[in-house]
Amino acid sequence: MSVKGKYTIGLDYGTNSVRALIVNTATGEEIASAVWEYAHGEVGVILGRDPNLARQHPEDYLKGAELATKQALAAARRNVRGFKPDQIAGLGVDTTGSTPLPVDAQGQPLAFQPRFAKNPAAMAWLWKDHTSVNEAAEITALAAKLRPQYLAKCGGIYSSEWFFSKIFHCLRTAPGVFDTAHSWVELADYVPAALTGTEHPDKLTVGVCAAGHKAMYNDAWGGYPDAKFLSRLHPKLGALRVRLRAQAHTIDRAGGGLTPEWARRTGLASGIPVAVGAFDAHMGAVGAGIGPGTLVKIIGTSTCDILIAPNSKPLADVPGLCGIVNGSVLPGYYGLEAGQSAVGDIFNWLVNYLQPGGPAKGSHEALTAGAAKLRSGESGLLALDWNNGNRTILVDQRLTGLLMGQTLYTTPAEIYRALIEATAFGALTIINQFEKYGVKVKQVVNCGGIAEKSPLVMQIYADVTGRPMKMSRSAQTCALGAAVAAAVVSGAHKNYAAAQKAMTGLKQRDFRPDPAAHQVYQQLYPLYRQLHDAFGIRTWSGNLHNVMKQLIEIRNTARNA
């Protein structure tokens, strides 16, 4: 084994906090970890009167890098006799996204200027900011007319969560910020740049993960969308085009070395390589040991589904997929990203907003216990998992939740289970879509908070999909992926295959489908799909008269079983 450095560190920027994870590059052992919760807003999220607004203050990113790293190093010293910070050979970063922030001509966030310090438009536009729905629709419409190839790679619809929608919305609603900004940078690129002193637009390294999945970057048409196209949206967007980097990179490259200033602030060695940044889900896929045929599901408040396919062969466009980007996960492979806009968030909604029976009876624990006692199908309920819209395969945020089959005796546990099942049906719809377009799913590896915490969710996913649900060994798969990237760029491993083999793995326990439950879900899924298509697809035509009756039949059969 060619191991040069003994440890690497991964920084994982989530919605509410940043985690630093220190990993043994030879074994994948996670020797220390620390989390720092962002200081601004509501647990790091700055909200506004518009419920669609969600921003973050970039101060939290830098302060978090410093504090989480220092705390993790302190923990490593406690946990491992003889541990020294200079044994850390490299650093990797993953973040939420698309989370772009406006920067000045030096690449510094506008929010660091006193006059913009409290202006939400000058901060980072968090992935879940949904203020830019109209602009997304305009971009989609124009691309459909002039550049259909752009849409073909991002599922046919450009999302309001993405880079140019947000910038365009800023241009319209906060022109002072837009005009002051020299350019915009994704958080996944900003953090490595800040740590390596390469924020300046001429030095900035841009990762292909964010650029490709959220900003229509593709080598096939010369990088970002062309200036003519952007100018048709707005001349100032066209003018911005030349200030974006020409080339985006895969994560086997280092954006630079840690600056002496950051070495001082964190306690790490100066000059260690910092890998090109990527989104949390993509790094999570790396940390879960992704390879061809392996679907990695990162299941948290929302879900990301990542697959890869060799870039040596052409790949069909998969309608409804969030993105197909060469090199966005691993070099040499197309990265395919799908996702569900809400999963844990739907369960949280039931627990936090409805809280049936009060805090004790309405807790996740109590509802899980009740739901686990139910047989598949016996509630007679069916739900759509669209409380936060549908990312894949409909790519439509103007969709909402639905629950049906209620009687006068429907219980909270039945609803909780129906919501879990709905997200499982959504997951199956994504798998089916991949396979329909020729991307075979040979195994499913799960990670993320919900996968870690809820055996019931995992069992239902197995029963609904009819596939074993395997579990990533690490409980911090995203941060582990960033540490794997650090191991590659630091030379601890010669490539990702070697690094993943050494550092990632599966838990012994997996969840196998129960044949009887699977048989029931094979009856329920067509009903879900019928609702899905009726409410979600403009060209659908048909009748729903059968749905309630079949749910009752399935319920009665399940109860008498």
Place this chain on the structure above:
Amino acid sequence: MSVKGKYTIGLDYGTNSVRALIVNTATGEEIASAVWEYAHGEVGVILGRDPNLARQHPEDYLKGAELATKQALAAARRNVRGFKPDQIAGLGVDTTGSTPLPVDAQGQPLAFQPRFAKNPAAMAWLWKDHTSVNEAAEITALAAKLRPQYLAKCGGIYSSEWFFSKIFHCLRTAPGVFDTAHSWVELADYVPAALTGTEHPDKLTVGVCAAGHKAMYNDAWGGYPDAKFLSRLHPKLGALRVRLRAQAHTIDRAGGGLTPEWARRTGLASGIPVAVGAFDAHMGAVGAGIGPGTLVKIIGTSTCDILIAPNSKPLADVPGLCGIVNGSVLPGYYGLEAGQSAVGDIFNWLVNYLQPGGPAKGSHEALTAGAAKLRSGESGLLALDWNNGNRTILVDQRLTGLLMGQTLYTTPAEIYRALIEATAFGALTIINQFEKYGVKVKQVVNCGGIAEKSPLVMQIYADVTGRPMKMSRSAQTCALGAAVAAAVVSGAHKNYAAAQKAMTGLKQRDFRPDPAAHQVYQQLYPLYRQLHDAFGIRTWSGNLHNVMKQLIEIRNTARNA
């Protein structure tokens, strides 16, 4: 004014209790009232392993007549100086239904025989017993083939809640009870018969209300369904036909006089006339002052809607109506009955089964307060009021509830309001159906527990329908209707018009539609109707892609208003 007796008494048999109400026949003043809760089962309802089963023990009916009357008389003595029981000139009875009970050759309930005392099949089959779904379907299918005229008068579908469905199910599942029974009697007929000693099948007086609405009785085809038709269902049902009474009667007739035994048990005068019995909703319509063009809505756990039309003119069959029966409400008029299978029961489901936030936050009071603060449309929610199936206009118990439009922030108060709105949309659907088939609704008078208790429900009904919601003056409109019947049969008034004029009236307060809210509901109702038709009507064909989007638009407009 031709007033002979000063007071009458109405006995109102509900699902959980019986009420006795003593009324001044000259003024309608309700001088005393008493309620006795049934002793058997769960608050009077005997349940089984099958959740569709709901029975009552007839002992409760007789014990209730005695105790409620005695308590009401005692209260009258306390309330009115000089009151004497012999001032009560007559008695009227209304009950739930269809609630048939098997009786022996003397007309005595089988449940009074020790060997049947604990056999649910030998008890009264409560209106909401839904064990007979299959038999109802068979009756409907056979009638559609052989006797379409039967179905034309009961909305096109014979219900599992009704007389012959229940008897047929007893024949199939409890043949020992069926074979022992000489005949079956509706509760509305049994109580007056018991009080007047006319239970014997040769003496029994049958009311046209129960017979017409629930047992396909119609003078046009010689009363009950013919023996040939019933024999095709089962020869034993055909044989039963000859043991049913040939003629059914309107409520301007007395079934007999109170027996000395019942005079002794209750304290009433022996021989006072007891009016022919009718269902609670129909007597409620009388007590609410029903006349041509007046829709009386009795809104409780479920809702009954009653209209009348002169029988001097032919009346079109109204599809989906529960029944059109000559004389079922008032002599000289067709009685038209519609209804919603659950109204208050749906709100109770939310409060009792989901209880969002716990007992205090999830109470009717708290949810009503929260819901009252919301603007029409601003929740973005839309529900179907089918948790207990749909009586009118779909006549389909194999339908279930539906809630849509949920986000990650949907609150319990929003859901509570959406459920109220759903029942209002259901109410509007019934009004529209009446008017579509030529039965004009000139005013709406409401009564019943929900109408009494919830100004919010009444205001939403006004806003949704665009019509003033008037309120019956009496809080005990059903029992008052029975007392009005008693006033007519005792000669206190010469006819119903005179008795209603003297004894019934409206509250001063009514609920007027708010134009702005009505305008919003005019946008929401077509969406409700779209769901209603898509899930409820076999021949519907179309697309629901617009529904979630329009709900979001209505929501956004309402929030910005």
